[in-house]
Every structure is written in C-alpha cells, then in structure tokens.
Amino acid sequence: xxxxxxxxxxxxxxxxxxxxxxxxxxxxxxxxxxxxxxxxxxxxxxxxxxxxxxxxxxxxxxxxxxxxxxxxxxxxxxxxxx
Numbered sequence: 001x002x003x004x005x006x007x008x009x010x011x012x013x014x015x016x017x018x019x020x021x022x023x024x025x026x027x028x029x030x031x032x033x034x035x036x037x038x039x040x041x042x043x044x045x046x047x048x049x050x051x052x053x054x055x056x057x058x059x060x061x062x063x064x065x066x067x068x069x070x071x072x073x074x075x076x077x078x079x080x081x082x
Contacts, residue, residue, distance in 0.1 A: 041074070
C-alpha cells in the first residue's frame with residue numbers, strides 16, 4: 001500500500017492543490033484515534049485492511065461529513081488481531 005506521497009490526481013478547488021501541497025494521507029477506517037487506546041485496539045486499528053490511502057482533501061471531507069463507525073468490542077478486535 002502506498003502510504004504517503006503527492007496526490008496522483010490533483011484537482012482545482014482542492015485547498016491543498018491551491019496552496020501547492022496536494023498529497024495522499026492514510027485514513028484509518030476505525031476512528032477517532034482517541035477511542036483506540038491499548039495494545040489490542042491499536043493493533044486492530046493499524047491492520048492493513050483497516051487503512052486506506054486517500055487524497056487529503058477527500059480524507060478531510062470524509063471526517064467532516066461522516067460519523068465514525070461504531071467501535072468494536074475488545075473481544076471482536078481480539079478475534080481479528082489474533
């Protein structure tokens with residue numbers, strides 16, 4: 001997975017493009033980070049299948065327009081991690 005780098009499809013209207021800083025960023029599908037404290041929760045949140053790379057402007061928009069997903073229980077996270 002590409003982790004970071006310049007945006008492959010810069011667009012007019014993107015605040016990052018307009019200021020010359022259009023880039024990719026890692027979106028964790030389970031957020032906000034402050035909900036995922038502790039070893040198991042952090043391992044779960046950082047699994048490759050729980051991350052995706054997005055242009056930063058799309059990442060910002062997703063967090064602004066979408067509520068975070070329901071946090072899995074510790075037992076559910078353990079099943080996935082182990």
